[in-house]
Amino acid sequence: MGRLYILDRACVLCSLGTSPGKIKVNSQHKLYIQGKLKVIDADKLIEPNFISCKRSPDQPACTPKLKKWQLTSRKVTMGEKKFVMNDSTIECTYGGLIKIQDSLQRTQGAGSNSKIIEQLSDTVPLVPHKQPANKWQ
Numbered sequence: 559m560g561r562l563y564i565l566d567r568a569c570v571l572c573s574l575g576t577s578p579g580k581i582k583v584n585s586q587h588k589l590y591i592q593g594k595l596k597v598i599d600a601d602k603l604i605e606p607n608f609i610s611c612k613r614s615p616d617q618p619a620c621t622p623k624l625k626k627w628q629l630t631s632r633k634v635t636m637g638e639k640k641f642v643m644n645d646s647t648i649e650c651t652y653g654g655l656i657k658i659q660d661s662l663q664r665t666q667g668a669g670s671n672s673k674i675i676e677q678l679s680d681t682v683p684l685v686p687h688k689q690p691a692n693k694w695q
Contacts, residue, residue, distance in 0.1 A: 561631075562644040565594040565662040570604060574612045574654035575620060579604040581642075589636060592663060597642040599627040604656075613652040623651040 566583040585600035602624040611620035627648045630640035644661040 562661040562663040562665070563591055563631075564597040564642040564644065564646065564658055565591060566597065567594070568597065568662045569659040570656050571659050572611070572620075572622065572650060572654040572656045574650070574652060576610045578659055579606060579622075586636065586639070594662060598636060598639040599630050599642060600639055601642065602627075602648070611652055611654065613654070620652070622654070622656070624656070625649045625651065 564581065567580045569578050570581050571578045581597055581601060582603045582605050583595040583597055583601050584603050585598055587595065589596045589598075604622055604624075607619060607621050611622075625648060627640070627642050627646050629646045630642055634641060642658075644658050644663075646658060648656045650656060
């Protein structure tokens, strides 16, 4: 399987934490995939915070202080911003390493077609997409 984009509310886990959290997109509101916002390297808000941290001075609650995302998208960008991918990681100033547990992106297609779709998603230029209006609200 190829690399997957990380979507809003994807599950993350810290190596020093005791429970998972969810990454929240708060830096852009234009680029969607499968109806959810894509996480970019400026997104560093985790909700809820990890329940506890083995090294945080705020024990038992932990408010992570995140550094810079590593292993972000190589080819596809939004201006100078890069996309967070399923193998991306980010360090916390307390020493923890945060990894993606579930990207929330689901591959489409079957067999060899799904491989083609995954490869295209990292090479096709992105076009901003508006969230469709819900006429039933």
